[in-house]
Amino acid sequence: MGWSDLKAALKVPGVKLIALCDSDANVLDERMAELKSMNIDAAKIKRYKDYRALLDNKDIDAVIIGTPDHWHALMMIHAVQAGKDVYVEKPVGNSIVECSIMVKAQERYNKVVQAGQWQRSQQHFKDAVDFVKSGQLGNIRTVKVWCYQGWMKPGPVVPDTLPPAGVDYAMWLGPANKRAFNASRYHFNFRWFWDYAGGLMTDWGVHLLDYGLLGMNSPVPTTISALGGRFAYPELYEETPDTLTTLYEFDKFNMVWDSAMGIDNGPYDRNHGIAYIGNNGTLVLNRQGWEVIEEKVSGNKVSKPFVKSSDNGLDNHMVNFFNVVRSRKKEELNCAIQDAAHVATVAQMGNIAFRSGKKLSWDNAKHKFTDQQVNDKYLLAQYHNGYNLPKD
Incomplete structure (x- = not known):
């Protein structure tokens, strides 16, 4: 990146x-x-x-x-x-x-x-969110966010080795827990290990959850639960789940995160996206563009043909x-x-719900879970090797 x-x-x-x-x-x-x-x-x-x-x-x-x-x-x-x-x-x-x-x-x-x-800088994403906020979809009760990545696959199990020549492995580890060098944890594959990252949830999830939240005025979930595991590649080396479904409950709607590695056939024939499901129609959005699919039952049906992305967001x-x-x-x-910290926090909530195996309640006033054992174990990353996180 x-x-x-x-x-x-x-x-x-x-x-x-x-x-x-x-x-x-x-x-x-x-x-x-x-x-x-x-x-x-x-x-x-x-x-x-x-x-x-x-x-x-x-x-x-x-x-x-x-x-x-x-x-x-x-x-x-x-x-x-x-x-x-x-x-x-x-x-x-x-x-x-x-x-x-x-x-x-x-x-x-x-x-x-x-x-x-x-x-956030790509025009079709902005246009889609404007449409969501216009109210034309009616009452939005469910937001679905998904990432099915057929091309992504963790590295094979290989033995620990000395770092390659030219690699300052102590600097690469930095504040992370000290472990022997292993090629399956290095460079791109760091994503699948809790010491360094949070899997698809924090890799693609922050991009997609960001717009799921933005379309609904960036609220804070009240409860979070998650189910998943290493179902696709149990024999491989990663720690983060290759399959994960997370439910975020808000005051007036639910948001579902669904991710899978090794599968490309996602909802609405898209391997990634956001769907805002309303009484009048469903707006489906991803990096390629957006459209509105009319509701089959509602009398106030709304639809819009596919609008293709036409600019370079990066x-x-x-x-x-x-x-x-x-x-x-x-x-x-x-x-x-501030915007990025909000969605990263929501993504971390999902991972913590999965890792703890609990349905969690969030106290937004105190900015922590109501379960203190979970807070003690997961809220703060552990710093090692002489590194300390400043207080501000």
């Missing part, structure tokens, strides 16, 4: 790349070669393996954080403390408490922080970020840290 983000950033007029940071020197070598192929003078770009040294560089105005999820909070907080504006990938935090502290840090240091939920999102970096009008961000 970080490389895609960087390429989008370099399309924005006036943006200059002066440094790259990665704990894997092999990745830095690859990126330098790719930059040369883009006619960028890579010799002038500084290389770092420790992000803290990069943040000390006074020539840097803004940073892009595209790391495994368990690093997002600490890097974002340290970046705003260092006076940098930040584009941080989703999910913004790997725990509910991290999300809250990231918001506090942005507000304390007053820096521009945009989250990488680029669908490119738009980067333009929005740098426009705000220049203007300092943070209210114009398409996905401020």
Whole structure:
């Protein structure tokens, strides 16, 4: 994600790349070669393996954080403390408490922080939500959100090894629990291990749940329950579920998250999407476009033919970020840290319901579950190896 983000950033007029940071020197070598192929003078770009040294560089105005999820909070907080504006990938935090502290840090240091939920900058998503909010669908009682990813498959079981040459594995682990290096937990596959991420729920889920919530004015669930497991690939190496169904109860509607790896045939013939189901019709939305399917019974039927996506959400999102970096009008961000923290928190609620095996009630005034044992075990990510999460 970080490389895609960087390429989008370099399309924005006036943006200059002066440094790259990665704990894997092999990745830095690859990126330098790719930059040369883009006619960028890579010799002038500084290389770092420790992000803290990069943040000390006074020539840097803004940073892009595209790391495994368990690093997002600490890097974002340290970046705003260092006076940098930040584009941080989703999910913004790997725990509910991290999300809250990231918001506090942005507000304390007053820096521009945009989250990488680029669908917020894609016009057809905005148009679809406007239609939902117009009331034409009637009473919306159910919102379905799903992600069926046939191409995604966790890595095979392989033995632990020494880290490859060029990899600073201690830096890659950072605050995560110390474990031996294993290729099945590294690079892309970090997504399937609780120490580093939250599976499909926090990978694709924050993109899709975000719009499920946005169309309903971003409420907070009252109860959360989840069922799932490793049903598709029980023999493989991942910890997160490859199959998961989560029910979020709100005051006036329910929202269902449904995900499966190794399957592409999802609801409404789409492998991912959001469906707002109303008395008059159902609006179905995904990255390809949106349509309204009329209700078969209602007398106030509404329908709309498929509207195809026609723009590049990631490119738009980067333009929005740098426009705000220049203007300092943070209210114009398409996905401020406050918005991203809300949906990341909702996604984490679903994972915690699954991991605890309980139907959970959320106390929004106290910003925690009513079950203190669950709070103690899951609300805050555990930091190790001498790292500590700042309080703000």
